[in-house]
């Protein structure tokens with residue numbers, strides 16, 4: 001159902017013209033005439049996750065897996081998101097693992113879940129927890145592990161201006177939290193085992 005409080009595209013474009021003026025430029029000059037339209041279109045892409053239901057991606061499961069009950073890991077899932085404090089890009093990769101309990105999901109669906117949460121305004125800790133909680137809630141496996149490594153545009157291009165810094169977050173549930181061997185195997189699979 002359409003949200004009656006959602007601004008129209010025209011209102012969104014007018015807001016972009018205001019920001020262009022506030023930045024110090026002239027929104028009526030030729031090069032900027034179509035910019036509000038482009039920005040609204042870009043927003044529709046960057047924030048398309050609000051219209052996605054991540055639970056739905058995990059609805060179809062496969063049970064004919066010959067009793068496979070070991071770790072399943074999808075690593076290096078590239079994503080783009082935006083921080084909710086500055087609306088600056090968060091660019092990174094997510095690693096997602098789970099211990100199946102009789103059923104598995106199509107592996108692309110784990111990447112779809114990551115995207116559904118990434119394409120919203122985010123805090124990295126929240127996104128990490130949302131992905132893990134979604135998989136635990138819908139698939140009900142014996143455990144879930146999510147690790148995210150990302151760089152935050154608000155730290156690299158403004159503010160403290162620290163390039164090369166990345167933030168690492170993790171959320172471990174079930175066997176990933178309680179069993180040191182499962183956690184260690186997961187970290188080894190994704191290449192984050194602490195070096196000794």
Ligand SMILES: Nc1nc2c(ncn2[C@@H]2O[C@H](COP(=O)(O)OP(=O)(O)OP(=O)(O)O)[C@@H](O)[C@H]2O)c(=O)[nH]1
Nearest residue numbers: 083084085086122123124125152154155158159160
């Ligand atoms: N924990 C966490 N912090 C984030 C994330 N994205 C951005 N931030 C931080 O959110 C904080 C917002 O702090 P504020 O002091 O309200 O904003 P600010 O004045 O723009 O802060 P500076 O970035 O230090 O200039 C900053 O420290 C950002 O680095 C995130 O995903 N997780």
Ligand SMILES: [Zn+2]
Nearest residue numbers: 083085086154
């Ligand atoms: Zn930020």
